[in-house]
Structure formats: C-alpha cells, structure tokens
Amino acid sequence: MYKLLLCVRYLRTRYIALASIISxxxxxxxxxxVNSVMCGFQHEMHKRLHGILxxxxxxxxxMEGIQDPESLVEEIRDEIGDDLVGMTATVHIPAMLSFKVRGQWMxxxxxxxxxxxxxxxNVSxxxxxxxxxxxxxxxxxxxxxxxxxPRLREAGWAYRRMKVAQERYYEEQMRKLEAASAGESTHETVATATTDEDSGDDLPFNFEIGQDPFLEADEENDARTFDAMTQQHVGIVLGIATSNIRHRASDGEIVDLFLCKPGDDVKVTFPTAGTPPQAVSANFTVCDFYESKMSEYDSTFAFIPIGQLQYLRGMIDPQTGAGAVSSIQIKLKEGADLNAARDSLRERFPAEVFPYRVQTWKDMQGPLLAAVQMxxxxxxxxxxxxxxxxxxxxLATFFMIVVEKTRDIGILKSLGATSRGVMSIFLGYGLSLGCVGSGVGMVLGLLFVVNINRVADVLETITGREVFDPTIYYFQEIPTIIQAHTVAWIVAGAMLIAVMASVxxxxxxxxxxxxEALRYE
Known part of the structure; x- marks a missing residue:
C-alpha cells in the first residue's frame, strides 16, 4: 500500500515530471x-482505386487484345468456381479528346x-x-x-436544344451579313457593267441568275444529315476533371467551371488495332460525368460502349463476328482470397504461354499503395x-529524484522495505506517468480527430491561409478513420517507453x- 501512496505523492508534488507528461x-x-488522417486517406484512395477496377x-x-474472350471467360468460370460473382470485358486505349470552347478547339x-x-x-x-x-x-x-x-445547372437534352438553336441563329445572322455584303458588291459591279438583254440565251444552262441548280439535291442531302436538335451521337462518359476547372471564388466557395456539359459533342481520336495502327476519329455526345474524386482518374478517363469501340478500331472478326477485348475483369465474393484466385489463374494461364497477364487490383496499383504505406x-x-x-x-527526472530521495530510500530500507519494493516504487511512478500522459493524449487526440475539420476552419480564419484545399484533393473535408487497435498500440507503446525509462x-x-543512504547529505 505504501508503494501506491508514494507513487501518487510523487506524481502530485514533483512538478518537474509535468514536462515528461506533456511530452x-x-x-x-x-x-x-496522423494515423487517423492517413487511414482516412488510404481508405478513400482504396475505395476509389477499387471503384474502377x-x-x-x-x-x-x-493493343489488339484477347482474340477469343468467350472461351477464356468459360475457362475462368470453371477455374474460380463458386467464388465468382461476375465478369465483364473492356477495351482500353490511349486517345485524344477534343471539344470546342468559345470557338477554339481544346x-x-x-x-x-x-x-x-x-x-x-456489377463488377466494380x-x-x-x-x-x-x-x-x-x-x-x-x-x-x-x-x-x-446541380453544379451543371443546364445539361441534357434541354441544354442541347438550346445550344443548337443559338448556334443556328448565330450562323443565320452571319449568312445574312455575308449575303448583304455580297449583294452590295454585286450591285456596284452590275451598275458599272454593260450587258446585253439577250445574253441569257448564251448561258449553258436554262436558269435565271440567282437560282441554285443544286437546291433540290441539297434539300435531299439535308434530310439525310445529322440533326443535332433531335439526335445525338454515341454517348460518352467523361471524367469530370477532363472538362472542368475547379477554383475558389472570391467569397471562398469552391466553384466548378465546366468547359463542356452533357449534351455537348466531342471528337475522340484513337489508334486502330491493326499493325501499324492508324489514327481514326469519331464524334460522341457527352451523356454524363464520372467523379471518383481521384484526380488521376477524373482527369484522364472516358467511357464509351465497348461494341462501338471494337467496331471503330477494327477489333471485330468479319467471319465470326466476335470482338477482341483488352481485358476481362472478374468480381469475387466478399471475403474471397484474391491472391489465391490470382495464383490459381496464373497456373492455369502461365504468362510464358498465353498473351495476357493476371493481376489483382492491388497488384495494378502496387507502387502507389506501397508509397502511401511507406x-x-x-x-x-x-x-x-x-x-x-x-x-x-x-529517465533524467527519475535519476534526479533518486538522488534527492536518497535519505528517504535509506529510511524505507531500514524500516524493512525490500530492494524489490523500492524498485517497484519507481517503476510504478514511471507507469503512472505513462498512464496519465497516454490517457490525456488519447483523449486530446480523439477530440482533435472528431473536430479536425472545425479546427481547420478556425485555423483558416486566424491565418487567412488554406489548410486543406479541396481543389487539390477533390475532398470537401479531411477524411479520418479511428481504428481502435491503432489507438491501443500507440497508448501501450507510450506506457512501455515510460516504464522502460524508469528501470x-x-x-x-x-x-x-x-x-550509506542515511549518511548521504
């Protein structure tokens, strides 16, 4: 009992130990x-990386792809068995996206x-x-x-019809201006020229001046042309950062400036599947945006129907009608061992024999995940x-206490205290310092994590500088996840260090x- 009383007394009276507790x-x-914030970032990153794969x-x-995907799908289904949830085929290639912004191509x-x-x-x-x-x-x-x-304000068919009507009105006004300008020039030329009344008989075609001989043909062609007011090209889903600029307004609010919206037409240029590949272009209509909040994905990804891409690239076999694919994505049951399934498929389809490789989504993002973990x-x-x-x-504080309390130690030993008992007093004192410091630190840390976004707002108000910029991370708030086992080992580690320092x-x-202790002065 005296050991506990001495530990409490030293803890309350020795203010020099307060510095150690604060540390x-x-x-x-x-x-x-730090661990809560990093865990939050890792969770968001994993979720978004896995969201597309x-x-x-x-x-x-x-780039020519897997030529017989249907038979490969059947073999994969046989190999994985009951753990399989679904599969889908994709074609992916580098491309150039072009769209007009205020009359200029971007x-x-x-x-x-x-x-x-x-x-x-279904697989992502x-x-x-x-x-x-x-x-x-x-x-x-x-x-x-x-x-x-709501950030898009006007988008969809209503926006498309309005934009096409505006463009047609603008073109009509430009034609009228050009016609008026050309009419004035023609009038001046005719007024100064000498013409014969019967000169029209010498014309090779029997029509009046100003009549268009191809008018009927043009009308027939117009009937067969694409009407942007009522028709769309094949749809395309763009990563949101490919066509918008995110910035902070003067009032501090995050604003998205969209350079093109759902309803706009874009042009995509990409290589064919032949050797050597040739560049082909096609028009598409933006039908939606993809926003994973991963800058790398949102700024580079574009999605179109796989059949259309296979057709444009020449990946469809004219004899069988089967289309080649770049990859087959596989979804397994929740809790299934991805590495075991991957190794099983690698044994079935060794890379030395087959022209494709098998990877998990973590394998494909290995360098990035390893960098974050490091x-x-x-x-x-x-x-x-x-x-x-x-x-x-x-350690330094306890050595000072031992020197100061030498006579007290001598009195305790002369009254019958054992060496182990004296040792346990200082070990208990170190443990109490670790418990108090770790406990207070745990409470403060958890409170800070829970209110971290409020703290960031306060710091921004005080300093006038951005603490967490959503335009960089594409997160509106700082993501945090508190893991109980992480908090436990941090607290336990701090207590262990405090005890070891008192040994x-x-x-x-x-x-x-x-x-000798009683003689000490």
Missing part, C-alpha cells in the same frame, strides 16, 4: 491524429475505355460515381432530358521518436545500502 501527451495525441483483371499484352489526352453498360457496374463501383441518378441505377449512354448534378510508416517512426524523447526526460533509476535506488 508523452503530445506524442500520443499527434500519433493518433474489379477484384482480378486478366489483361492482354498487345485537346486533352485521355484513356478511352469501352465498357458493357449492363455488366460493368463505377455506377456510384456517375452524376445522373438514373445512371447510378443503370448506366445508359443515351442523353437524359434533365436531372443532372509514408505512413516513416511518419509513425518519426512521431514515436517524440515519445522516446519524453522517455529520456523521464535504470529504479535499479539504482534498489541497490542502495540503507546505512
């Missing part, structure tokens, strides 16, 4: 905050992906990142009348050094001879 508190709180991807080496490099609108959302979370609510339920490459994201590990090591510094502070002073106190 432990700050170290624990900082580690909890299925669990396992069988990908062709060449061109961007994109990854063009041909997908099956019925099955692609693609649908949940589309802006139109109907497309989230079931993707359609048809343009909707309206109902798009960053988290390094941060934890650096932050744990803060607690280690606090441990050295505890040497405790050993010194335990080895003191009571007579």
């Amino acid at each position: 432990v508190t700050l170290g624990v709180a900082t580690m909890i905050v 299925s669990d396992i991807v069988v990908e062709a080496h060449s 061109t961007k490099q994109v990854n063009l992906i041909g997908i099956d609108e019925k099955s692609y959302a 979370e693609f649908g949940k990142y589309l802006l139109h609510p109907e497309n989230r339920k079931q993707l359609s490459f048809d343009l909707h009348e309206r109902g798009y994201d 960053e988290t590990t390094i941060l934890n090591i650096l932050l744990f050094l803060i607690i280690a510094v606090a441990g050295f502070g505890i 040497l002073p405790a050993l010194r106190a335990a080895r003191m001879h009571p007579v």
Whole structure:
C-alpha cells in the first residue's frame, strides 16, 4: 500500500515530471491524429482505386487484345468456381479528346475505355460515381432530358436544344451579313457593267441568275444529315476533371467551371488495332460525368460502349463476328482470397504461354499503395521518436529524484522495505506517468480527430491561409478513420517507453545500502 501512496505523492508534488507528461501527451495525441488522417486517406484512395477496377483483371499484352474472350471467360468460370460473382470485358486505349470552347478547339489526352453498360457496374463501383441518378441505377449512354448534378445547372437534352438553336441563329445572322455584303458588291459591279438583254440565251444552262441548280439535291442531302436538335451521337462518359476547372471564388466557395456539359459533342481520336495502327476519329455526345474524386482518374478517363469501340478500331472478326477485348475483369465474393484466385489463374494461364497477364487490383496499383504505406510508416517512426524523447526526460527526472530521495530510500530500507519494493516504487511512478500522459493524449487526440475539420476552419480564419484545399484533393473535408487497435498500440507503446525509462533509476535506488543512504547529505 505504501508503494501506491508514494507513487501518487510523487506524481502530485514533483512538478518537474509535468514536462515528461506533456511530452508523452503530445506524442500520443499527434500519433493518433496522423494515423487517423492517413487511414482516412488510404481508405478513400482504396475505395476509389477499387471503384474502377474489379477484384482480378486478366489483361492482354498487345493493343489488339484477347482474340477469343468467350472461351477464356468459360475457362475462368470453371477455374474460380463458386467464388465468382461476375465478369465483364473492356477495351482500353490511349486517345485524344477534343471539344470546342468559345470557338477554339481544346485537346486533352485521355484513356478511352469501352465498357458493357449492363455488366460493368456489377463488377466494380463505377455506377456510384456517375452524376445522373438514373445512371447510378443503370448506366445508359443515351442523353437524359434533365436531372443532372446541380453544379451543371443546364445539361441534357434541354441544354442541347438550346445550344443548337443559338448556334443556328448565330450562323443565320452571319449568312445574312455575308449575303448583304455580297449583294452590295454585286450591285456596284452590275451598275458599272454593260450587258446585253439577250445574253441569257448564251448561258449553258436554262436558269435565271440567282437560282441554285443544286437546291433540290441539297434539300435531299439535308434530310439525310445529322440533326443535332433531335439526335445525338454515341454517348460518352467523361471524367469530370477532363472538362472542368475547379477554383475558389472570391467569397471562398469552391466553384466548378465546366468547359463542356452533357449534351455537348466531342471528337475522340484513337489508334486502330491493326499493325501499324492508324489514327481514326469519331464524334460522341457527352451523356454524363464520372467523379471518383481521384484526380488521376477524373482527369484522364472516358467511357464509351465497348461494341462501338471494337467496331471503330477494327477489333471485330468479319467471319465470326466476335470482338477482341483488352481485358476481362472478374468480381469475387466478399471475403474471397484474391491472391489465391490470382495464383490459381496464373497456373492455369502461365504468362510464358498465353498473351495476357493476371493481376489483382492491388497488384495494378502496387507502387502507389506501397508509397502511401511507406509514408505512413516513416511518419509513425518519426512521431514515436517524440515519445522516446519524453522517455529520456523521464529517465533524467527519475535519476534526479533518486538522488534527492536518497535519505528517504535509506529510511524505507531500514524500516524493512525490500530492494524489490523500492524498485517497484519507481517503476510504478514511471507507469503512472505513462498512464496519465497516454490517457490525456488519447483523449486530446480523439477530440482533435472528431473536430479536425472545425479546427481547420478556425485555423483558416486566424491565418487567412488554406489548410486543406479541396481543389487539390477533390475532398470537401479531411477524411479520418479511428481504428481502435491503432489507438491501443500507440497508448501501450507510450506506457512501455515510460516504464522502460524508469528501470535504470529504479535499479539504482534498489541497490542502495540503507546505512550509506542515511549518511548521504
């Protein structure tokens, strides 16, 4: 009992230990905050990376793709068995996206992906990142009348008809101006020229001046031409960052400036599947936007129907009608072992024999995931050094206490206290410092994590500078996830360091001879 009383007394009266407690508190709180934020970022990144990729991807080496995908699908189904949930085929190639902005062409490099609108959302979370609510339920490459994201304001068929009407009105006005200008020039020329009344008989065709001999033919051609007012090209889903500029307005609000919207037509240029490949271009109508909030995806991805891309690239066998594909994406049951399924498929389709490779979604994003994990590990090591510094502070403090309390130690031993009992006093004191510092640090860290976005707003108000810029991360708030086991090992590690720092002073106190301790001045 006396051991506990002495520990509590030392903790309450020795204010020099307060510095060590504060160091432990700050170290624990900082580690909890950093790990929670990094865990939140990793979770969001994993969710978005996995959102566009299925669990396992069988990908062709060449741009010509897998020539017989149907038989490969059957073999995969036999190999995976009951763990299989669904499969879909895709075609992906590099391409150039072009669209007009205020009369000028803007061109961007994109990854063009041909997908099956019925099955692609079943093997990935693609649908949940589309802006139109109907497309989230079931993707359609048809343009909707309206109902798009409020940020788009005007989009869909209503916007398309309005824009086409404006363009036609502008063209009509330009034609009238040109006709008026040409009429004035012709009138001046005719007024100064000398003509014969019967000169019309010498004309090779029997029509009056000003009559268009190809008028009827032009009208027939116009009937067969594309009417943008009532028709659309094949639909395309663009990554939202391919056609918008996100910036902060003067009032501090995040604003999206869209350079093209659902209802606009774009031109896409991409290589054919032949050797050597040739560039082909096709017009598409934007039918929706894809927003995963991953800048790399949102700024480079574009999706069109797989059949259209196969046809334009010449990937359809004219004899069998079968289309080649670039990859087959496989969705497994929840909790299935992805690595085991991958290894099984690799044994069935060795890379030395077959012209494609088998990877999990984590394998495909390995460097990025490894970099984030390495960053988290390094941060934890650096932050744990803060607690280690606090441990050295505890070590120095305890040595001072042992020196100051030498006579007290001698009295305790002369009254019958054992060396183990004296040692346990200082070990208990170190443990109490660790418990108090870790406990307070845990509470402060958790409170900070829960209110981190409010804290960021306060800091922005005080400093006038952006703490977390949504235009960079495409997150409106700082993502955080609190993991109980992470908090537990941080607290346990801090307490362990505090106890270990008190071992040497405790050993010194335990080895003191009571007579020599009583003689100490």
